[in-house]
Amino acid sequence: MADPIHLEYEVAADDYQTAGTASNSVKETLKMLGIPTAISRRAAIITYEAEMNLVIHGGGGKIVANIDEKQVELMTIDEGPGIPNVDKAVQEGFTTAGDRAREMGFGAGMGLPNIKRNADIFEIFTEVGKGTTLRTVINLQ
């Protein structure tokens, strides 16, 4: 891989139909770059869970991926409601998801724990009323 790769996608709020398209595109790019399957699987889980959180909770937002020889950095940035208590939000089972998300098979309160488990670096910057940025890194070396 010569130059670092930068990807950006807009994700719409409450759009359960196209949700996952951006994550799939990130996944395809990693595959094309020849990133090992075990790594791209972790990246796929992180991106997809984070994309669903943008759709369900964040009022939509942006997915950013930066890939170089050392790492895969995956971020979601939104200007949604923010997370009042991050410690609670990362616990398995904690959810504020509504019926719509549950009907689709989401809202088990498992997404952030899943993301954390698959990331080497896991950071949440959030402010109530302003928005949330999730930053994760998977090391390649």
Next chain:
Amino acid sequence: MTLGDIAKVLDAKALCGEEMLESLEIDGAFASDLMSDVLAFCAPGAFLITGLTNIQIVRTAQMLDIPAVLFVRGKSPLEDTVSLAKDAGIPLILSSHNMFQTCGLLYAMGVKPTSANSAQV
């Protein structure tokens, strides 16, 4: 065994990817209606058994390279679900048995449960 063997035991019909049934070797399975559970616990290579039929089921399968999806209770998925599966090359099959019966029949024929290997935090 192949996905075709599984379809036969369940008397299940293919909704798409019929041409792959006989060549697709199946080892293990994972059953859930919670996509986050699938994302956390479904082992690589296992196929998915679920009672949900919306498009995000196929997205989840696509993200994890899940080789096939089996819907239970005879619940036919919507058009978009099938068309995404076609695009993604993921066969969909439909069993008229409920979740418990479906899993019981597959367990009895030797389909292995997959381990929750990625569950440790």
